[in-house]
Amino acid sequence: MTTRDADRPPGRPPWILVLPALTGLVFLVLPLAGLLVRAPWSTLGTRLAEPQVLEALRLSLVSATLATVLCLLFGVPLAWVLARVRLPGMRLVRALVTVPLVLPPVVGGVALLLALGRRGLAGRWLEAAFGISLPFTTAGVVLAETFVAMPFLVISVEGALRAADLRLEEAAATLGASRWTIFRRVTLPLVAPGVAAGAVLCWARALGEFGATITFAGNFPGRTQTMPLAVYLALETDPQAAIVLSLVLLAVSVVVLAALRDRWTGAS
Amino acid sequence: MKRMMAAAAAVLTLAAAGCGDTGGKRDGGGGAKTLTVFAAASLTESFTALGRSFEGTHPGVKVRFNFGGSSALAQQITQGAPADVFAAASPATMKTVTDGGAASGQPQVFAKNRLVIAVPPQDPGKVAKLADLARPGLKVVLCAEQVPCGAAAEKALAAAGVRVKPASQEQDVKAVLTKVRLGEADAGLVYRTDAKAAAAQVKGIEFAESAKAVNDYPIAALAKAPQPALARQFVGLVLSGQGRTALTGAGFESP
Numbered sequence: 001m002t003t004r005d006a007d008r009p010p011g012r013p014p015w016i017l018v019l020p021a022l023t024g025l026v027f028l029v030l031p032l033a034g035l036l037v038r039a040p041w042s043t044l045g046t047r048l049a050e051p052q053v054l055e056a057l058r059l060s061l062v063s064a065t066l067a068t069v070l071c072l073l074f075g076v077p078l079a080w081v082l083a084r085v086r087l088p089g090m091r092l093v094r095a096l097v098t099v100p101l102v103l104p105p106v107v108g109g110v111a112l113l114l115a116l117g118r119r120g121l122a123g124r125w126l127e128a129a130f131g132i133s134l135p136f137t138t139a140g141v142v143l144a145e146t147f148v149a150m151p152f153l154v155i156s157v158e159g160a161l162r163a164a165d166l167r168l169e170e171a172a173a174t175l176g177a178s179r180w181t182i183f184r185r186v187t188l189p190l191v192a193p194g195v196a197a198g199a200v201l202c203w204a205r206a207l208g209e210f211g212a213t214i215t216f217a218g219n220f221p222g223r224t225q226t227m228p229l230a231v232y233l234a235l236e237t238d239p240q241a242a243i244v245l246s247l248v249l250l251a252v253s254v255v256v257l258a259a260l261r262d263r264w265t266g267a268s
Numbered sequence: 269m270k271r272m273m274a275a276a277a278a279v280l281t282l283a284a285a286g287c288g289d290t291g292g293k294r295d296g297g298g299g300a301k302t303l304t305v306f307a308a309a310s311l312t313e314s315f316t317a318l319g320r321s322f323e324g325t326h327p328g329v330k331v332r333f334n335f336g337g338s339s340a341l342a343q344q345i346t347q348g349a350p351a352d353v354f355a356a357a358s359p360a361t362m363k364t365v366t367d368g369g370a371a372s373g374q375p376q377v378f379a380k381n382r383l384v385i386a387v388p389p390q391d392p393g394k395v396a397k398l399a400d401l402a403r404p405g406l407k408v409v410l411c412a413e414q415v416p417c418g419a420a421a422e423k424a425l426a427a428a429g430v431r432v433k434p435a436s437q438e439q440d441v442k443a444v445l446t447k448v449r450l451g452e453a454d455a456g457l458v459y460r461t462d463a464k465a466a467a468a469q470v471k472g473i474e475f476a477e478s479a480k481a482v483n484d485y486p487i488a489a490l491a492k493a494p495q496p497a498l499a500r501q502f503v504g505l506v507l508s509g510q511g512r513t514a515l516t517g518a519g520f521e522s523p
Binding site: 110113114117118119135136214215217218219220221224229232233234235236237239 | 337339340343407409412414415434435436437438439443446447450451452
């Protein structure tokens with residue numbers, strides 16, 4: 001009786017799990033196959049070389065990355081507060097954080113206009129005091145993407161924080177470390193895989209963002225037209241071009257996500 | 269895989285068409301029938317009213333509308349969506365349907381729409397004529413050139429020799445209207461019917477050059493209509509005097 005691979009339970013995988021798993025996989029992959037089959041492969045090169053495509057791709061990558069940075073800066077502390085601070089009403093706060101998940105993105109865009117637009121609650125003040133107007137700008141694109149993507153990061157980091165071993169933090173505290181030092185030197189390294197996974201999710205969500213972006217930031221090539229917006233408008237007149245654009249977006253995101261996964265979360 | 273997709277398509281078709289095949293002989297009789305009309309978003313108000321009157325004169329018939337962007341509707345039709353009637357906001361989108369052989373007979377123009385300048389009620393940008401849209405610092409939103417309202421805007425501006433640097437090229441005319449409504453844009457070009465439907469929140473300013481970019485709205489019964497007879501009757505209603513009254517009431521012009 002020799003022992004088998006430690007991480008593989010004995011016996012065949014049960015069909016009651018395998019069958020739905022395969023169905024789920026086919027359901028997710030079939031639409032992708034549809035895109036690949038219908039793609040105009042012969043004209044792919046010339047379509048890709050169009051400056052508008054590259055411009056939209058660049059804008060998408062830059063704005064999704066900036067949005068992820070903003071999500072990390074504000075989302076990680078927010079997750080920490082949700083996981084570690086005990087105050088009445090925390091449940092309500094947690095529910096509020098997840099609002100952008102259930103809000104249709106277009107509504108999110110309108111909400112952003114009502115808050116940060118020229119006539120918005122805070123936007124009016126921003127314009128009067130600093131002359132800053134966010135709609136129709138690249139900054140507006142980044143904000144719209146941040147709004148929609150942040151919950152993904154917060155939820156994933158909060159989950160990691162709750163699963164982390166509190167005794168390590170307590171041990172650091174008994175050794176005289178301040179709370180900030182503990183957060184920086186103990187907590188953050190502990191939840192790093194959760195942060196990385198959240199950031200990847202967040203980036204992917206930001207990259208594909210459409211509704212909030214077009215509603216809040218509008219659509220102008222080079223300034224606010226990201227790839228999903230370019231895809232939507234191409235679909236109006238030239239579905240083939242739309243397929244090409246979608247494939248580019250897909251290919252780029254798959255490459256980036258695969259690379260990041262190995263580097264950041266390779267251990268987990 | 270092909271068989272699975274065919275089965276899925278069949279299920280969807282059945283679900284969408286309802287019990288379209290039952291009671292085929294009883295035209296307008298007691299059997300439950302559904303007439304499916306795909307129509308441009310700008311027709312929402314007028315066609316909903318016409319649909320109700322059609323149901324009144326055809327007991328047992330239910331009229332279902334799918335309002336949306338003309339190009340998206342045209343694509344759904346050419347991809348096999350079960351529809352009886354298609355009313356488009358531009359001849360170009362209707363052409364993609366007729367070219368694909370999906371229309372039955374020649375499409376007929378039933379209405380015309382023209383552009384107006386939409387501004388917030390207080391008119392913060394002090395816009396009075398088309399040339400004002402070129403003023404630097406004024407926030408103007410237009411439709412993207414890929415959608416009919418954008419093509420019309422481009423034509424009107426070119427005819428007037430006015431060069432506008434838009435803050436945004438929106439995905440459809442309702443999005444332009446939203447930006448003006450919320451005061452984010454100082455002005456936008458929308459159809460007269462849209463300005464009329466939102467009269468409480470935007471002011472529509474007519475301009476002479478809009479005559480150069482009048483949009484024709486064609487309608488056609490579809491070749492694969494589940495209810496061909498009802499489809500023809502509905503097209504007849506839209507082209508009738510009653511249809512004309514409903515359309516002009518919404519701000520359309522007669523062809």
